[in-house]
Amino acid sequence: MAKITAGVASSHVPLLGVASDQGKDRDDYFGPIFAGYDWTREWIAKPENKPDVVILVYNDHASAFDMSIIPTFAIGCGERYAPADEGWGPRKVPDVEGHPDLAWHIAQSLILDEFDMTIINEMDVDHGLTVPLTMMYDKPDAWPVKVIPLAVNVVTYPPPSGNRCWSLGEAIARAVNSFGEDLNVQIWGTGGMSHQLQGQRAGLINAEWDNMFLDKLIGDTQDLRHVPHIEYLRETGSEGIEMVMWLIMRGALGKSTKCLHRHYHVPCSNTAIGHIVLEPVDGSVPPSPTLEGNNDAAQAAI
Amino acid sequence: MAKITAGVASSHVPLLGVASDQGKDRDDYFGPIFAGYDWTREWIAKPENKPDVVILVYNDHASAFDMSIIPTFAIGCGERYAPADEGWGPRKVPDVEGHPDLAWHIAQSLILDEFDMTIINEMDVDHGLTVPLTMMYDKPDAWPVKVIPLAVNVVTYPPPSGNRCWSLGEAIARAVNSFGEDLNVQIWGTGGMSHQLQGQRAGLINAEWDNMFLDKLIGDTQDLRHVPHIEYLRETGSEGIEMVMWLIMRGALGKSTKCLHRHYHVPCSNTAIGHIVLEPVDGSVPPSPTLEGNNDAAQAAI
């Protein structure tokens, strides 16, 4: 049976990709950032932790999706994905290999669970997806893991609510649990932490709020479900809203979590870097509330 | 204030478009089908009934969306839409004019209400959308109504559940009710009724089940929410599943409905034609259950 064994969160600042690609990742500026990932690189390389598949929650930054189509939740069910050209040529990192068996299983399960997924079979993936791979795996010839991209709209308003993201995570956990093959699955939430890339208020950083957010990913509180969008915007800058994606990761870890590793650094480019590794303590999630789908009570009601 | 004043359902068999375009709509074969729409054409032309905007629920039949992207619920927020070329050249019917103000308002409201909409700004529309316009308006130089296309995936499994469709309708009603401008809005559900276009079982028609379905759109029963996909497939043929789209229309009409007109005919091509005009009696819908969105209790919980 497949199982979600850990959750990882990380900022995905494009400059981190540039630093890695240009070999600056241990210089004075980037050294302290990358150093915070050393623990994780060692941890994830150990056979008992090594994931077979990562469900990688990220947002597309006007790369695969332009204004003609804006999916709220899009799940990649394709065989592979090439790095996108974001204006200076594609990053020279390996293609990303998908896991269509698990991805389609999750997509189908989520739709029965009343999540209105968009299924994607072909797309390029931008820094939102490739930078976290770099942070966790450095510069391999091929990524040592299969990836299911889960793209969330956090660009055009409204993005999904924090509560919806958390619930999606719970539904993802149910879906993974019902997949027949033995797989070690991780879920990653990316983006954030506080940053604002626009206007006179650009450069805003709120270390206190960011650390409150990190605190509340740990243990059994579900407070973060209820943080409204306006609070992210006021407290963490206009691009801090990306943190709602971390809640998909957190929701998928179930009732309670333990923190294995935590890292916070300011700045990287315009952004506060946050990174956390979580393990489910009690990974249980509520049963599906839907009629078409997933539980005896619901089935009996049909 | 905008208001949903009526719901209309209709099959959208492509052959009906061909019949109209080639002037065969009153011949022996098509006459009885089109005759069942005469009442509606007269009704919809009366100033007191004439909608300003139709929210037109339909499915794309591999026209705007190929296998590379499959949105469960896509809402058209664009200015206009051209008829699609489905293999024999586009239908020579007018372009469809959108209503971006109301469409964006609905899209934003639905996302706050935890529907994971895909927003579409550019697409062509196929027979699923243009045939119902023909049935209701005949052959005008320009369609006398603005249209918000709402495309539902009913091709790749699973489509959304009946319950999810009904709930989406309720959320659409809430959204329309909160739009400031005075607009007479109709919602149309299209597709169905029983038909199977594939395999040795093609040609299946189940008049009894279809009429049970029509019966249950009227009054205050919500039984149809709970019909599972497998029942549509077994009872009404593999393409009968399109009827889940009618439930979006029904959900948007609220607690109870009255039937103004009803029409059923077999066959048109491979399909049973069904058509019904409903009026809300008690149009109330439940308040939004979401936290980010829409009600005092929810806001207080934040």
Place this chain on the structure above:
Amino acid sequence: MAGHSDIHEYLADFEDIPGTRVYTAARARKGYHLNQFAMSLMKPENRQRWLADERAYINEWPMTQEQREAVLARDYNRLLDLGGNIYFLAKVFSTDGLSFVQAVSTMTGMSVEDYQAMMVAGGRSPEGQRSIKGDS
């Protein structure tokens, strides 16, 4: 989550309907390039190239040889087995100038006249056509 009924049960039911292939993920994946090929016929310039030399055109698509042959033979039941979806395949028969009734009837083992007569008489009854196991 004891007693949990999930996507596997949901999908298993679909295999119990006589003479029907529900377009599930398994079929969608198998038929991916077949359906994308069919979709390409929505463009007039592609239809022209296809009509001018079907074999040359279809060989450009990364499909199995079996899928190619079934398209060239217009064997729609076979194409459904190979992952084709009827709305995609419709681009092929529309390009041939066939209507849905003409194309669909070829899958039933009936002549188009008999099929049309059945439709006019009220269509195929669901009796005995609902379930393979249940035989109802």
Place this chain on the structure above:
Amino acid sequence: MAGHSDIHEYLADFEDIPGTRVYTAARARKGYHLNQFAMSLMKPENRQRWLADERAYINEWPMTQEQREAVLARDYNRLLDLGGNIYFLAKVFSTDGLSFVQAVSTMTGMSVEDYQAMMVAGGRSPEGQRSIKGDS
């Protein structure tokens, strides 16, 4: 639905944040072609044409003259007012060879050196930057 709080209130809050334009539908509609133009610079052949003759290239896009001039002037605050979104506009400054810090600092009225120094010192404090009305 008495006491109903809806999308209007949700959106109204966004106008109360100092020095910030939230990318709402209203902005997305205003900036539609501006953003699609910027998106076109993801293709190397378009970047070449753009760099060879910016004015000729931008005139091909159905944008307002005001939007065109703001792009040519690289006036990013103005572009935000005209419906531009920063992730789309990023294709313009990336094509110029600018980093996010270089481009973003131009919107703050600070030199890039001062901006960078502010970031290294912990970034801009949220104090007094949360609300126009509330002044907090």
